[in-house]
Amino acid sequence: MTAATPGEAQANAAPVVLAADRVSFSYGRGAEVLHDVSLALVPGESVGLVGESGAGKTSLLRLLLGLGAPTSGEIRFEGHALDRRDTRSMLAFRRAVQPVYQDPFSSLDPRMRVGDSVAEPLRSLGIAGGRTERAARVTELLESVGLPADAAERYPDAFSGGQRQRIAIARALAPEPRVILADEPVSALDTSVRMQVIELFQRLARERGIGLLLVSHDLTIVAALCRRIAVLEGGIIVEQGETRSVLTEPRHPYTRRLLDSVPRLP
Amino acid sequence: MTALLTVNALSVHVDGAGAPLVDDVSFELGEGERLGVIGESGSGKSLTALAVLGLLAHPLRASGSIRLAADGGDVEVVGARQRRLDTVRGSTVGAVFQEPLASLDPLMRIGAQLAWPLRQHRGLRGDALRRAVLDALADVQLAEPERIARSFIHEVSGGQRQRVAIALALAARPRLLIADEPTTALDVTVQAGVLELIQSAVAERGMSLVFISHDLPVVAGIADRVVVMRAGRVVEAGETRQLLSAPREGYTRTLVAASRALDDLLPAAPLDGGRV
Structure with missing residues (x-):
């Protein structure tokens, strides 16, 4: 195993915002679905978490979102172990750590105007401000993801899959998070739109210094977006490192098998 | 090459309403030929497949012509009676879909489901039938065919389910297989195996x-x-290599460029060690 500890990443550069530190997890008394997983996110850097069904991607994501507690090890946020009972620090945590999900058709409320959806984290996390202030913020957010301001007045069904994912990203950006955890954010999109949404993520992470964890089964997407990659198989990170070097010289047989399985153009 | 399937000016409408969902689609498929249909969501590619299978349900209606060269002479699928279609489906055309559960019965053991077309189309009974069921499962490279035959569909993995669905589609020895996004829901390493199998x-x-x-x-x-579809119409068709190296239409060019851009992100040379 080559898992870099959060400490190592810290020594390299920016302070770690969110980390899994030797995390293991099992549901109830079942078998472990994550074993001794360490992963660190720093501002402005993208990490790809790659694995197939049942590898433990979603379980790890849930723990990193504070939606569950590890069986052993800890989730660390800004240097402290995350305490899910501490309401005040959890509020700060929820502002700082935002999710984007795979399916923009189900992650947006069809009966809510797009503007209200985007402003929702501002309300629920108590960042609100006045109505005009909020409207201005929504306009700014929609523009930052390449949507016109009048999109705010419309409902999700007026938008294509790619546009809906942009809306979901605008909503994630609303509380000015330090980290975005994206679960297969482009898998449901058509090929031609996929690249555009990837470029959007890239630009946002760079401009706003957001740390991005991209969970995906798709090596191509991770190669496009992430400087670092972690390969998860059967709950264990079997390989972790710079994306370039892992993809050109994979050390673990599973990474090689994943790479060999990607359908290529002749 | 004799045409096994001839689709001519096929359109699919919602009964009595508006614009066609599939609009004036024509293509031919020769004996032993492998045709790809590519398109994004809403391009009409799946409706075209359903039309060829005679599976369009009310209120969808096909017009134009779909001719299949069956053993007892050509069959015109558009407007054919269910009876007539039953003689073609299975023995002339088999189908696999994205979601294997769509073609598999959750309440029936896998072996029993597979036995049905083998009995119906190949007239097998008793021991010969039992052997044919196990052979069919072994043919799609399922290890432990006996165990799989005794299992219900929820007791096997996604990749195994798709292999069972393929075995079912092949059971009556059709001359044409229609595979509609058969690996889209599968993990990439599983996809590689299922593609090889097909x-x-x-x-x-x-x-x-x-x-x-x-x-x-x-x-x-x-x-x-490859036939490229968009918004219900064929925008371009041609040899795969030709289409990839010199796409003529704007839409195909965009599609090829986007796929190429994604492909270029991975290291070019195949890694030594080859397939595992």
């Missing part, structure tokens, strides 16, 4: 293949010829 099954039996997908690299790896 390829070898079709080659060994000398079957024709219509392979429908949104994924250009997947189609490029399996089809000799």
Whole structure:
């Protein structure tokens, strides 16, 4: 195993915002679905978490979102172990750590105007401000993801899959998070739109210094977006490192098998 | 090459309403040929497949012509009676879909489901039938065919389910397999195995293949010829290599460029060690 500890990443550069530190997890008394997983996110850097069904991607994501507690090890946020009972620090945590999900058709409320959806984290996390202030913020957010301001007045069904994912990203950006955890954010999109949404993520992470964890089964997407990659198989990170070097010289047989399985153009 | 399937000016409408969902689509498929149909969501590619199978349900209605060269002479699928279609489906055309559960019965053991077309189309009974069921499962490279035959569909993995669905589609020895996004829901390592299986099954039996997908690299790896669909229409058709190297239409160019850009992100040379 080559898992870099959060400490190592810290020594390299920016302070770690969110980390899994030797995390293991099992549901109830079942078998472990994550074993001794360490992963660190720093501002402005993208990490790809790659694995197939049942590898433990979603379980790890849930723990990193504070939606569950590890069986052993800890989730660390800004240097402290995350305490899910501490309401005040959890509020700060929820502002700082935002999710984007795979399916923009189900992650947006069809009966809510797009503007209200985007402003929702501002309300629920108590960042609100006045109505005009909020409207201005929504306009700014929609523009930052390449949507016109009048999109705010419309409902999700007026938008294509790619546009809906942009809306979901605008909503994630609303509380000015330090980290975005994206679960297969482009898998449901058509090929031609996929690249555009990837470029959007890239630009946002760079401009706003957001740390991005991209969970995906798709090596191509991770190669496009992430400087670092972690390969998860059967709950264990079997390989972790710079994306370039892992993809050109994979050390673990599973990474090689994943790479060999990607359908290529002749 | 004799045409096994001839689609001519096929359109699909919602009964009595508006614009066609599939609009004036024509293509031909020769004996032993592998045709890819590529398009994004809403392009009409799956409706085209359903029309060929005679599976369009009310209020969808096909017009134009779909001719299949069956053993007892040509069959016109458009407007055919269910009875007539029953003689074609299975024995002339088999189908695999994205979601294997769509074609599998959750309440019936896998062996029993597979036995049905073998009895119906090949007239097998008793021991011969039991052997044919196990052979069919072994043919799709399922280890432990006896265990799989006794299992219900929820007791096997996603990749195994798709293999069972393929075994079912092949059971009556059709001359044409229609595969509609058969690997889209599968993990990439599982997809690789299922694609290889489809390829070898079709080659060994000398079957024709219509392979429908949104994924250009997947189609490029399996089809000799490609039809590109968008918004219900065929925008371009041609030899796979030709289409990839010199796409003529703007839409195809965009599609090829986007797929190429994604493909270029991975290291170019195949890694030594090869396939595992």
